[in-house]
Amino acid sequence: MKPYDQILSQRTQDIQPSPIRKFFDLAENMEDVISLGVGEPDFRTPWAIRSAAIATLERQSIFYGANSGIMPLREEISNFMQRRHQLTYSPENEILVTVGGSEAVDLTFRTLLNPGDEVLITEPCFVCYAPLVSLADGVPVSLPTLQKDEFRLTAESLRKAITPKTKLLMMSFPNNPTGAIMRREDYIEIAKVLEGTDIMVLSDEIYSELTYGTKHCSPATIEGMRERTIVVNGFSKAFAMTGWRLGWMAAPPQIIEQARKIHQYGIMCAPMISQRAAIEALKSCDGEVERMVEEYDHRRRFMLERFQQMGLYCFPPAGAFYLFPNISITGMDSETFCEQLLQEEHVAVVPGSAFGECGKDNIRISYAYSLKHLAEAADRMERFIGRHKK
Amino acid sequence: MRELLQLLKQNARLSNAELAVMTGKTEADVAAEIAELERTGVIRGYSVIVDEEKADRDAVSAYIELKVTPKPDCGFDELAKIVMSYDEVESVTLMSGGYDLGLTVTGYSLRDIAAFVAQRLSTLDGVLSTTTHFVLKRYKEKGILILDEQCDERGVYL
Numbered sequence: 441m442k443p444y445d446q447i448l449s450q451r452t453q454d455i456q457p458s459p460i461r462k463f464f465d466l467a468e469n470m471e472d473v474i475s476l477g478v479g480e481p482d483f484r485t486p487w488a489i490r491s492a493a494i495a496t497l498e499r500q501s502i503f504y505g506a507n508s509g510i511m512p513l514r515e516e517i518s519n520f521m522q523r524r525h526q527l528t529y530s531p532e533n534e535i536l537v538t539v540g541g542s543e544a545v546d547l548t549f550r551t552l553l554n555p556g557d558e559v560l561i562t563e564p565c566f567v568c569y570a571p572l573v574s575l576a577d578g579v580p581v582s583l584p585t586l587q588k589d590e591f592r593l594t595a596e597s598l599r600k601a602i603t604p605k606t607k608l609l610m611m612s613f614p615n616n617p618t619g620a621i622m623r624r625e626d627y628i629e630i631a632k633v634l635e636g637t638d639i640m641v642l643s644d645e646i647y648s649e650l651t652y653g654t655k656h657c658s659p660a661t662i663e664g665m666r667e668r669t670i671v672v673n674g675f676s677k678a679f680a681m682t683g684w685r686l687g688w689m690a691a692p693p694q695i696i697e698q699a700r701k702i703h704q705y706g707i708m709c710a711p712m713i714s715q716r717a718a719i720e721a722l723k724s725c726d727g728e729v730e731r732m733v734e735e736y737d738h739r740r741r742f743m744l745e746r747f748q749q750m751g752l753y754c755f756p757p758a759g760a761f762y763l764f765p766n767i768s769i770t771g772m773d774s775e776t777f778c779e780q781l782l783q784e785e786h787v788a789v790v791p792g793s794a795f796g797e798c799g800k801d802n803i804r805i806s807y808a809y810s811l812k813h814l815a816e817a818a819d820r821m822e823r824f825i826g827r828h829k830k
Numbered sequence: 831m832r833e834l835l836q837l838l839k840q841n842a843r844l845s846n847a848e849l850a851v852m853t854g855k856t857e858a859d860v861a862a863e864i865a866e867l868e869r870t871g872v873i874r875g876y877s878v879i880v881d882e883e884k885a886d887r888d889a890v891s892a893y894i895e896l897k898v899t900p901k902p903d904c905g906f907d908e909l910a911k912i913v914m915s916y917d918e919v920e921s922v923t924l925m926s927g928g929y930d931l932g933l934t935v936t937g938y939s940l941r942d943i944a945a946f947v948a949q950r951l952s953t954l955d956g957v958l959s960t961t962t963h964f965v966l967k968r969y970k971e972k973g974i975l976i977l978d979e980q981c982d983e984r985g986v987y988l
Binding site for chain 2: 458460461464475477478479480482567568734738739741742745811
């Protein structure tokens, strides 16, 4: 056999496999497991969008398209950002359509980072950021957010974390896994800290449409922030289009121009069927999104109440479709808690530690499930907590 | 109001306490709103969606179109009232277009329904003609899918 460990890229070998994935391998070998682990909508893609994809297949040839994405889609994205988030980006040279928001995140790191550049990653957060920073020769630096701050990033913790090597601040609000949001006034404080520096900001806003009782605020709307911000968004969560793999990045033209080169050589263009269907999503599906948000909100309230009854503290999230209850009353860390919950009650949830060290006292609950499913899972968890409460 | 109606349409068995939690209202507010909806007749009743095929394999349903002659004073109402008084008739609607009254009727056999149409409906004063469509399969009723639970195809990939 070839000495693969010597042949393969050391940088790649050093990357850890997804800590969420690892846990669910366990669950797959058990019967009667009820999962609250899935991080994607349970709704099906609205029919108008699917119908547009079918029409594309029937009537159009599926050739390669413009590297940046087809112009009518970029125009609709530009309209959407203006209409929903008061952001102005030119479809000509400030928007790049990508294969999911994930590609846009990866492109941003590869476009901005020189070897050794530090990226402040607001944690807890989705698991892909740190590995992608490492692959781009950057150095990921944890920037924890705390339950007492409602998992918002504070100016003080940002100020303390900045070093001369800090290149980029990575934020993702509404947040996976906490469901936290940042308000306008919070971003204003962050902007003050960054003022006078060349630190850039990557804002992953993939959950922007899923907010409850409040509207999403993008940091790029704060004075002085647009020129340093890369906004990433996509179709997966808002329009229940995860498998369509379509997202975008919006940024000043100098950044888009560089990112487009990587995208051009590595990807060529985002899938054309998805692009044509996505135009329909942006044009005519506000009502569907609203209905989904209303239903998520019902489930969110339902599960919050259940955790309160169990005696688990859970901060009330205003975005995404996750709850992040604190399980420290059981005296277990989150990994142990999840393993035992799976063994004893056959409920699969994700340990908070998968999203960063600061999540070790929490678990992530997805409520992208039917009420019936949620109620059954909550009943099982209630029995478990009853037995293990200290 | 709209939110409560929406939730009740999906599941009329949700308790006031559950409705209160899900909408962020107090239980007393929910009770008052529902009472008001009932009092003003917005809510006319609470029913259940039954998969008839599972409940009773012999049950047969039909959709019947009725063309009628409207009466001078009361239009279609009089005949509609007579038709809806039969227990076999589940729903009666006045339609625009090619016919006037649309009925759904349930019985125990094709013969049952045929007899009902021949003896009860077509003989009514004012009924000009009837067209009977038998229901072969139900897919969705009042927003509820008549399907066995679909398995969750989603996995955890990251």
